[in-house]
Amino acid sequence: MNRRDFLKNTVKGVAGLGISAAAIEFLNPKDILANINKDTAKVRWAFLVNTYKCVGCGFCVKACKQENEIPYDANVTRTWVERYVITKDGKRYADTPKGARDGFITTKIEMGKDKFQEVKDEDIQKAFFVPKLCNQCENPPCVQVCPVGATYQAPDGVVLVDRTWCIGCGYCIMGCPYGVRFFHPKYHTAEKCNFCYHRITKGLKTACVQACPFGARQIGNIKDPNDPITKIILTERVGILKEEFGTKPQVFYIGLDREVK
Amino acid sequence: MKSHVFRPLLVVIGLVVIVLIIRVFYVPKDFGIHERGYMYGWYREGNIEEWKTQVKVKYQGKEYCSGCHADKVQTIDKTPHAVIQCENCHGPANDAIADHPSEQRPKLTIDKTRGQCLRCHSKLHYPSSGRDKIRGIDPDKHNPDIECVMCHNPHKPSLEGLK
Ligand code: SF4
Ligand code: SF4
Numbered sequence: 001m002n003r004r005d006f007l008k009n010t011v012k013g014v015a016g017l018g019i020s021a022a023a024i025e026f027l028n029p030k031d032i033l034a035n036i037n038k039d040t041a042k043v044r045w046a047f048l049v050n051t052y053k054c055v056g057c058g059f060c061v062k063a064c065k066q067e068n069e070i071p072y073d074a075n076v077t078r079t080w081v082e083r084y085v086i087t088k089d090g091k092r093y094a095d096t097p098k099g100a101r102d103g104f105i106t107t108k109i110e111m112g113k114d115k116f117q118e119v120k121d122e123d124i125q126k127a128f129f130v131p132k133l134c135n136q137c138e139n140p141p142c143v144q145v146c147p148v149g150a151t152y153q154a155p156d157g158v159v160l161v162d163r164t165w166c167i168g169c170g171y172c173i174m175g176c177p178y179g180v181r182f183f184h185p186k187y188h189t190a191e192k193c194n195f196c197y198h199r200i201t202k203g204l205k206t207a208c209v210q211a212c213p214f215g216a217r218q219i220g221n222i223k224d225p226n227d228p229i230t231k232i233i234l235t236e237r238v239g240i241l242k243e244e245f246g247t248k249p250q251v252f253y254i255g256l257d258r259e260v261k
Numbered sequence: 262m263k264s265h266v267f268r269p270l271l272v273v274i275g276l277v278v279i280v281l282i283i284r285v286f287y288v289p290k291d292f293g294i295h296e297r298g299y300m301y302g303w304y305r306e307g308n309i310e311e312w313k314t315q316v317k318v319k320y321q322g323k324e325y326c327s328g329c330h331a332d333k334v335q336t337i338d339k340t341p342h343a344v345i346q347c348e349n350c351h352g353p354a355n356d357a358i359a360d361h362p363s364e365q366r367p368k369l370t371i372d373k374t375r376g377q378c379l380r381c382h383s384k385l386h387y388p389s390s391g392r393d394k395i396r397g398i399d400p401d402k403h404n405p406d407i408e409c410v411m412c413h414n415p416h417k418p419s420l421e422g423l424k
Pocket of ligand 1: 145146147148149150151161165166167168169170171172173189190
């Protein structure tokens with residue numbers, strides 16, 4: 001074996017290992033429990049997304065934008081829905097036109113500005129939607145990098161932005177590995193999903209959970225063993241995004257696929 | 262020591278002292294390190310309350326609507342559209358602009374566009390998603406020039422419900 005082949009094979013082998021391990025890895029309930037019982041707070045908000053149920057209607061995005069006064073036509077949004085189409089010959093397409101504010105109403109996949117890709121029904125191997133939002137990480141990098149203490153984590157786990165304190169430096173936007181942050185076009189301060197803090201603290205559901213007709217989104221208290229989402233998270237196969245970053249997201253997914261980044 | 266070192270040093274020290282004094286007045290009492298310690302724990306505690314109380318709830322939910330529009334809610338509850346919140350089509354009932362219901366009970370803006378229906382009913386063959394199971398049409402072929410509500414009543418979506 002010459003050196004080139006050796007390197008090639010090693011890279012392939014390592015990549016292959018990575019994939020097979022990632023594909024079968026699910027969260028260990030013990031780890032989740034250890035995390036839950038770490039402190040004395042009674043409430044820790046967590047979110048559960050069922051990607052099998054999501055149909056890409058985008059009602060969640062529409063409701064979120066209106067509830068949280070994110071200018072409707074600005075190309076920023078606190079939550080969005082991604083579409084994944086994987087063909088039989090292994091090609092992978094993903095898009096989220098306008099964050100799916102108007103839902104997915106065409107088979108054409110947006111490939112960049114004014115470029116579209118048509119995938120024939122018979123070529124589709126799997127296709128599904130993945131709603132995304134701020135993960136309210138247990139170890140939030142955005143909080144860690146904020147130089148003025150404007151981004152912080154409330155005792156119930158939700159990461160909030162103090163608009164009067166934010167200086168608009170954008171560190172948190174760079175620090176977030178999930179790309180969920182942006183500048184609010186009106187307030188010019190850092191903005192992101194905060195689980196509709198003004199609603200959940202009044203006993204209401206978040207706007208997106210309420211608007212979703214298919215129950216693809218759920219919110220609950222992971223510290224309450226009787227909460228429906230806690231039961232699911234502890235007993236079913238759930239995953240989180242970018243586990244390797246160690247941020248410990250509190251948004252859990254049913255039906256996550258390794259194509260989802 | 263020569264004064265050309267001393268003087269700038271004094272100026273710097275003076276500036277630092279001034280900044281520290283301003284800081285005492287400027288930074289609120291409730292700003293500081295909280296439970297999570299130095300790495301994650303810096304914030305202004307009062308902001309939590311601000312988020313809770315100063316932001317208005319806009320979407321009210323179906324129960325709220327059925328308080329006055331029970332008949333409408335009952336009809337729709339017998340159809341597959343029962344899963345859809347009234348406000349998904351009618352707009353938030355407690356909007357910054359139209360406070361519904363207020364004294365004048367302003368009408369909510371109803372979204373009757375084709376796009377609104379196509380969100381679910383544009384046929385997408387996506388085998389690993391619930392979308393595959395929803396009855397859908399090809400928007401380019403099925404009466405492309407007219408609004409769906411011309412033929413379908415969203416509160417009774419089957420064609421028999423047409424009135
Ligand atoms: S943009 Fe605002 S919240 Fe983000 S790091 Fe800078 S000061 Fe902190
Ligand atoms: S409202 Fe529900 S089904 Fe529709 S796109 Fe959002 S999560 Fe998916």
